Amino acid sequence: MLTRFFCVLNFFSFRLIIVPRSLSLSLSLCFSLFLKTFHISFLLFTSFAFSRFPSTIIISLSPEMGFDDFSKTGLVLGLGLSELADDQRTTLKKKPAPCSSSSLDFEPCVLTLGFSGGGGDTHRKVIDHVGPHHLYRQASPHSSAVCSSFSGKVKRERDLSSEEVELERACWRVSDEDDDVCNNTRKKLRLSKQQSALLEESFKQNSTLNPKQKQGLARQLNLLPRQVEVWFQNRRARTKVKQTEVDCELLKKCCETLTDENRRLQKEVQELKAIKLAKPVYMQMSGATLTICPSCERVGTGGHGGVADGNSNPKPKFSMPPNPFFYNPFSNPSAAC
DNA sequence: GTGTACGCACAGTTTACCTCA
DNA sequence: GGTGAGGTAAACTGTGCGTAC
Known part of the structure; x- marks a missing residue:
């Protein structure tokens, strides 16, 4: 039904507009909370959250404010309902959503809260993203990580149609850095040799870091504390894997030795039995x-x-x-x- | 004592990037 | 030189535990 009608609902100063879903796009409803001078005005506007499209293009349809107003710094709270394509349903079945709707196949809740930066210097930061089945805490240090909360599920669904690609290109393009946001790519940091060496040295001294050490190391390496933390976590995991492999080899050798020992003892038992039968006098x-x-x-x-x-x-x-x-x-x- | 929020570590997973056949 | 397979490691997600309030 939603896909066929254009519906405008007025609630006091709010305007709710339901836009027909076109192509394989999905509909999402976004709430925008704008902080203006000494008063707060709420805007309710619609946005398309394309089902195969990680980023949400927000179209302000407020009667009071145009798109330019929207682009001013403010808080943006988005609540979306996005209908899933068939292949996406399959993807989601891998991680069943406890609150998924069986009849409508809607992702029940896509909530984003962030700052909408203005002009050419947008610094948006998604604070939380409530996915269909879990809450993402956005702790990624990179600006490119703004969309990274989508990267898990959505990146698997990146085989966009050409139409959607065009639409994706039309999304927020503010700076070179934010290109990553639009492209939804996760740039991977490669540590330099010096950085790796220093981290290794620190790890040898202590495999865990307290917050002060973490901060100090991050400053020293010109990295973010989160990156240092992640590196230590992964390093500990690798150490554990290595140790497990060593233990496994040891156990294999032990198993072989015990098998040989068992074989020898069984042979011995057989011989003893034979001797017992041949010379029972021993036992007497x-x-x-x-x-x-x-x-x-x-x-x-x-x-x-x-x-x-x-x-x-x-x-x-x-x-x-x-x-x-x-x-x-x-x-x-x-x-x- | 109980509930809640927070921070941290960990296991498991995803994915960008690299190497090599 | 291009390409796919496989490996590596950075980053992410979910969970459990301890602690403070």
Whole structure:
């Protein structure tokens, strides 16, 4: 229904305009909160939030203010309802939205709050973006990160039609830096060798940073504290992965050693069983101590020659351990591996 | 004691960028 | 030189935990 009618609703000083959705575009309703001199006027205007389009083009339809007024510095609060294309639905199914509408296939809530900068020096900062199923806290330090909260879901949907590309180009283009905002690209920082070396050095000293250290390091490296924080997080993760790989290799070796040991012991058991069947007299010898030579794996009651040979040797050269021996690779890894 | 807000660390994921066949 | 595969690492998201109020 919304796609077929143009509806204007007046509420006191507010004007709500519902614009028909065209092509694969979606409709969003945006609230603009303008801070003017000592009074606040609310504007309600519509915007198109193209379903395949990460940025929201806001068209001011206020009777009191034109687009120029809108571009003045102020707060912009946008609330959008965007209908999803089929492929987007598929994408979203990967991360099911608890509040998704099954019948309308609307992203139930797209809320943005930010500053609308004026003229050629716009400094917009999206504070929060409430997506269809979660709240994004926008903490990215870059101006290019203004749209980065959209980058996760929306960037996968960047196969825009030519029409939409043209519209995308028409979006806020204020400075070179903000081109990234329009293009919705996430520029990736590449740390210099010096920066990496210093970070590594700091990491060796301490794998975690307190806020003061973080600030100091960031200043020293000419980076943002957030970037230093992220680097340390990723570095810790890499360390853990490496350590896990080392542990895995160790366990593999232990497993191999234990398998060999098990094979040897089973063989030993078989031999003992065979000896028991062949010479049951051993078991009838009172006071005799059954011993095994670990090197030649022969059974005896005393000396290395096996059965006591008549020479009274009070102390056998080898004997079974008094208690069963359970190997623990963790308590004694070096012995087995 | 309980609820809330905040900060931090971590696991997992995404993605820009690089290397190499 | 162009290209795709795979790897690396910066950045992001969600979650859990501790702490202060």
